[in-house]
Amino acid sequence: MFTDRIIGKLRGEEEGAMLIVIGGVHGNEYAGVDATAKVFRRLRDEMGRDPGIKMKGIFLGLIGNRLARKASRRFIKKDLNRQWYEENVGRIFSAPEELLDEEDKELKALLTIISSEIIQEKPSRIVILDLHTTSAEGGVFSIVDDQPESLNIALGFGAPVIRGLYQIFDGTILRFFNGSNFGIPTTALAFEAGQHDDPLALNRSESAILHLLHYTGLVQEHLQADLTTPKPAMVAEITYAHHITPEDHFSMKPGFKNFQHVREGEIIATDIKGEIAAPYDCRILMPLYQKQGSDGFFLIKEMQP
Numbered sequence: 001m002f003t004d005r006i007i008g009k010l011r012g013e014e015e016g017a018m019l020i021v022i023g024g025v026h027g028n029e030y031a032g033v034d035a036t037a038k039v040f041r042r043l044r045d046e047m048g049r050d051p052g053i054k055m056k057g058i059f060l061g062l063i064g065n066r067l068a069r070k071a072s073r074r075f076i077k078k079d080l081n082r083q084w085y086e087e088n089v090g091r092i093f094s095a096p097e098e099l100l101d102e103e104d105k106e107l108k109a110l111l112t113i114i115s116s117e118i119i120q121e122k123p124s125r126i127v128i129l130d131l132h133t134t135s136a137e138g139g140v141f142s143i144v145d146d147q148p149e150s151l152n153i154a155l156g157f158g159a160p161v162i163r164g165l166y167q168i169f170d171g172t173i174l175r176f177f178n179g180s181n182f183g184i185p186t187t188a189l190a191f192e193a194g195q196h197d198d199p200l201a202l203n204r205s206e207s208a209i210l211h212l213l214h215y216t217g218l219v220q221e222h223l224q225a226d227l228t229t230p231k232p233a234m235v236a237e238i239t240y241a242h243h244i245t246p247e248d249h250f251s252m253k254p255g256f257k258n259f260q261h262v263r264e265g266e267i268i269a270t271d272i273k274g275e276i277a278a279p280y281d282c283r284i285l286m287p288l289y290q291k292q293g294s295d296g297f298f299l300i301k302e303m304q305p
């Protein structure tokens with residue numbers, strides 16, 4: 001299994017944007033890392049075959065939570081994608097090493113690499129793609145922030161775009177880098193490529209990376225040749241998030257898929273207090289079918305892009 005923090009780095013002769021792709025922020029999600037490694041192999045192959053292919057800017061691929069990945073778990077002590085808020089990052093960088101837990105160390109290592117690459121390379125702009133997969137079926141969508149740029153990029157993935165999730169979670173990679181800490185225009189977005197074990201999750205992640213390589217001007221168009229033209233994508237807004245703690249003994253009713261319609265009053269889960277019903281007609285997103293996680297499910301409604 002590939003476990004180096006840096007999956008790959010390629011730098012063009014010309015200056016340009018920096019595309020940072022992060023896979024495996026959750027250690028039990030493999031498609032993002034595999035797809036990133038595959039794109040690097042492919043770029044190296046193609047550039048080896050045709051010296052006429054020139055890159056412009058920097059393409060960097062990173063593994064998020066290496067320790068959790070080795071353990072094939074979502075995380076060891078805590079969710080790495082909920083730790084990226086200023087106060088916590090400050091604590092991690094000032095605390096002695098022996099006081100840091102596994103995810104603190106992972107965050108520190110990841111941010112140290114990203115910061116030093118940005119300082120060293122001084123890109124004109126930064127785009128960060130955070131790749132994930134989900135525990136339930138049918139979870140192919142992107143998560144954007146409130147910048148039009150982020151929505152523009154995501155529409156090119158040809159998958160539903162979810163707005164409002166970004167504001168719900170504190171401490172995500174998305175939010176941290178959109179709050180740009182480097183004085184360089186930065187756009188971050190996340191892409192959920194499907195169910196953890198869905199073989200197509202790798203292809204979808206690969207397509208998303210290739211789309212961004214083109215969008216950021218890093219590589220010429222012909223590398224996109226095998227990409228289909230994206231279909232018009234649904235844009236939906238989060239209307240409800242069901243946060244849970246272990247004490248809730250939360251359990252999803254079996255069989256819910258991402259984007260499945262649910263009707264008002266339909267029982268979707270149970271917890272220590274009893275049954276949990278949908279409060280209105282809507283669609284369900286990210287129903288939790290794994291042990292680790294702090295959100296039971298989300299509800300969404302379609303909106304005009």
Ligand SMILES: [Zn+2]
Nearest residue numbers: 026029132133
């Ligand atoms: Zn994930």
